Structure formats: C-alpha cells, structure tokens
Amino acid sequence: MTFATCDSAGGLILYINIKWCNPGHVTVKETICTPDIELLAVGLRPYYLPREFSHAIVVVVYIPPSANAARACDVIHSTVARLQTDHPGAFLTINGDFNHAKLPKTLTGFTQYVKCSTRENKILDMMYANVKEAYSSSALPPLGTSDHNLIRLVPTYKPVVRRQPVTTRTVQLWSGVVEERLQDCLQITNWDLFTEDFGEDVEGLADCITLYIRTCEESIVPTKKVRCFPNNKPWINKNIKALLNRKKRAFMAKDREGVKSVQKELKGELRRAKKGYKEKIEGKLEDNSTREVWDGLKGITGQKQAGLDEGGGQDRANELNLFFNRFDVPPPTHTPPAGRVSQ
Template sequence: MDEVRLQITSCCLEYCVMIITETWLDSFTPDTATELMGHATFRADRNKEPGKKRGGGLLVFVNNNWCTSNTVKVVHCCPDIEYMIVQCRPFYLPRELTAFTIIAVYVPPQANAKSAVELLQRSINKQLTTHPDCAVIVAGDFNHAKLKSVLAGFFKNVSFPTRENNTLDQVYTNIPDAYKAIPLPHLRLSDHLALSLTPAYKPLIQRQKTSEKTVLVWTAEATMALQDCFDNTNWSVFAEGSDLEGHTSAVLSYITFCSESVTTTKTVKVFSNQKPWLNSEVRALLRARDSAFISGDQQVYKEARQSLVKGIKVAKCKYNKRIEEHFNTKNSRNMWQGIKTLTGYKDSRTQTNSPDITLPDT
C-alpha cells in the first residue's frame, strides 16, 4: 500500500479504478490497512469455507472524483475462481450507457478453466440482462482460462506478455477497442507486470455524424382545416366511372393532397446517441426544467424536475407498448422488426467514454 500511495503522489496517477488481484488478505487484516485516501475500497478476501486456505483475494479502489455511487453486486469465491462485481454510476455518463460494471477476477493456476469461465459467464449474463446498456469491464489474472471461449461478444485489450512470455492478465470489455493498454513496472515483489489502461475511442455522438430527417408538423389549426376540407368534399365524384381499385387510389391521393396542403414540414436533427423514447413532450419538459433553473425560483425548479421525471417514465411506457405491439399481431415482418429493435440488431456496438483502469498484481 505504501508503494501504491507513492506512485499516486509521485507520478500524479489519477486512475478512476484500480484492481489488485492475489491480495492474500483475510479477516485478520483491518480495513484501515487497505484504505486509500480519496478512494472507495471494496474487498473480497480469500475464503476458507470453499477450501481456499492460501493465495487469492481481490481489492478494488474507485476514485471518488470519478464516482461515488458504487454498489457491490456479487462476491464469489470457490476453488476454481474468485470474482467481485462492482457497479458504478459515475458523475458523467454518455447517453448511450447506463452504468459501468467492474468485475475483478482471479483464476488460480490449478483451477478448472471450463468451470471457472462458465461461472463467470452466468454472472455476466445476469448483469447484462438487468442492465443491457451498461459497459462491462472484466479485469484480472485469468491464468489459463479464456473468457472469449464462452463470451464471443467480449474483446481483449491486452496483447503483450504480463508474466515472462505469457499473457496471464487480461482485460475484457463488451466494447471493441475500448482501451489502450501499456505495461508498468512490477508492483512490489509481484512476478506479474502492472497494467495501465486508458480510453482509446470517442463517444458515439462524436464518432457518428448527426443525421437529418423531414417531418410533418400537425397543429390544431391544420386539423381543423383538414376537417373543413373533408366536410366540403363531394366524395361521390370519386366513384364515377372507376372500379374499386381506381376509387381507392383516387381517394387516397386526394387525402394525401389535402394533408400536405394544411400541414407544414420541418427538418429535425437526429443524434446518434438519441434515445428512441425521446419525444416532443419530453423535450418540452427539458426546456421547462432548464428555464426554471435559470429563473432561480427553487419551487418552480423542483416542480419542473418532478414533471420531467414523470414525463420520461410516461415516454418510456409508450415506447415499450409500441414495441410490444409488434408481437401482438400475426404479421411476421412486424415481429422481426420488434426483435431487431429489442436486440439492437441493426445498430453497431456503442463505444464511449470509459474509466481509466490500472491492474497491478501483488
């Protein structure tokens, strides 16, 4: 711990997350021995109950300047694998992400690799089911275990040896090219290199250009004008001297003509990270909230914030019902469209800002 503190102060290292494997800590080690100023500390000590008599242990530090909303989701210790899952919601999150899920892992050299990765896979899949839009970072000492064998959607970020000529330590993410990894000197007497990882990509909104689309603007006056147009129309003239198909085509063309006559069009910007449930009502509530904040009236600002929260919930419910309607019909095309919407089939994988990570191994 003295060396960790020395590196932070002398090298001005401001890592968002630090993960240490093989801590060898147990219940006899007080929390004060592992505290790091300005960081939240999460321990997963070696456990004798599943037969863990020596080695192992995990330690995760989260920088308070990056995040203070941290929750330990899972702590697992067995002869084949140790892992701890910490969910973080930092002060700043790109719109396309909901949280960061940090998973510290240690797989002993004598462990059953297949059993270890299967246990880890089940926990990761559970986290992704609960928070499908979170960024998952799995870091630690994997030894001979390969997470890619069970989670094809995860990507390696370390491509150089970490112990002699072997790459035993690895960082997996569910975002391709998430980090740039560089080796650091060994921490204390560790025989593994320390790893430093920094973000190597831009947020989605910076990588994809903003698109534009043209939409019809319906106003109350336009609705009344369209109603007057239909009331004053002699519909019988469309049926004269034409078959059913011609009658239908003429009526639809006339309705389209009337609609275009009373409505106006405008061009709107569509951002790459825009949520699908974001509608005009939510935008109006956002503007009202911002105006209330500028006004300085705390009561009005409080009411505007509450209205925005309620409006977002309503918008999400409306969007959810609209997607569910794809599955309530016998139209296979609509059903497939709903599946693609839910799974993000047509969307490229999101890449966005992520925390800096260091992975020393003691």
C-alpha cells in the same frame, strides 16, 4: 475509467477513483466464491458517460492456477449473460487474473485489450469489454513486491455522436385545429367522383383514395425539420431535452437546489416517455406490424444498426460451433508424466 483491482486467496477488492464516480453510485451486483473462481460484479454510474451507455458494470475475477478453467469460464459466462439480460445498455468489462483460462471460446461479443506481457513473457491478467476499439494498453513496473506488471489502459473509444453524422428529418405538427381542418376537407369531398371513374376496379379505387388523403394531409398539416443525434434514445422528446437544458443552466449557475429539482422532474418525464414508447411498440404488435416492432426492440436494446455489425466468416462460424457444442465433446483425459504417481 479509473479503477484498480487486487486479487489473492483472501478475496477481491475493487478500487474506484472518487473523482470519476461518486461512492453513492456504486452497487454490488454479484459475488461468487468457489474453488475454481472468485468473482465480483459492481455497477457504476460515473459523473460522465457517453449517452449510448446507461451505466458501467465492472466484473473482477480471479482464477487460481489449480482451478478447472472450463468450470470457471462457465461461471463467468452465466454471470455476464445474466447481467447483459438485466442491463442491455450497460458498458461491461471483465478484468482480473485469468492464469491459464481464456474467454473467447465461452463468451462472444467481447474484446481482449491487454496486449503486453503481465508476468515475464505471459499475459495472465486480461481485460475484456463489450465494445470494440475502446482501449489501448501498455505495461508499467510492478506495484511494490508484486510479481505482476501494472497495465495502463488508455481510452480510445469515440462516442457515437462523433462517429455518426447528425441527421435531419421532417415531422408533422398535429394539433386539435389541424385535425378539424383535415376533417372539414374530407367531409366536403365528393367521394362519388372516385367510384364513377374506377367502377369495379377496387384496387385502383383504393390507391386513388389513399393518394388523395395523403395529398390533403400534406397540404394541411404543418411540418417541421428536426435534428436527430445518433446517440439519442427513441423515447427522447422535446420535454426531456428542455429539462436537460434547464439542468445544465442550473449546474452552470451553481444552483444545487435547482439541479435537484430539475433532476426529479427529469426522472418522472423519462419514466413517462419510456412507458409511452413501450405502449407504442405493444400497439404495433397488436396490429401485426412485425417489422416496426423489431425496429423498436432494436432501439430499446441498443442493437447495432445495419452496416455496423461485426463481419462473419469461417473462423467466426467455427468459434460459435465450438461454443454451442462444448458440452457434447468429452473432456480430454489427463495422463500424468512418467515417474510420477497421481494423487
């Protein structure tokens, strides 16, 4: 990611390298200006982004030295929480001049990547991201007459497709001919033989019939092995993959009109695939398949899979307790030093 931020009493500026992101793919999400904080949130769709992220959102903040740190952090928390709700698959960063404020106690799930001093021996400029192991930082000389050092952030993030292996699973190939063959097999079955063997044992009869139907299905319905990449969304199907390959071929052939045409088809196919997946999840909810609904929601929102979740502990529990009870604790009273009169 290539960008720079500037803050002053006059406002915030976000510089974006046009080689990284087209200016037409930049959208202002939020602007806030109060005595305690200046905030600018911008949505970006760069030329390249790992498939697990829908887009990037950069939140730039400036907290003046005289600001109330608690109120400033509350503004950041509410704004970022709203952005995460509206865009659950986005890569989100928060950076700027925080001065005396810190975020870990008010916003969980973010990692602070600036580890070197930004002014003298203090870290005033920080950069938070909602992804772990994303950057490494190093200090550079100040720009011009600025009293803050420049910070170089080198990406260290590894895409999911490189961190997790490709899995292979078997899928059934249903068609009208296959359904007719399965129906014929079930119609010529002598079901009286099952009732004669089990008599009044209803559970045994149900298990036997279920096993028989599954055996008929496995012997009639053809199967195919497919490769599942870890960064693929659950609604990605063969039609979308075919359109993506067409788009790549048109791009390599420098066919701009072909790329635009395929992109239009791709948008429509993605819209239909997401709608179909949504209806599938809603159908499971109507059938009271709670576990399958939850698995589908985790796929939609991009929640981490089992085994990849962040580990807990006493420090983590204390951090959460401090966050959720912060409004119940009275703010500390400030006593001016002796010999001074508070204004």
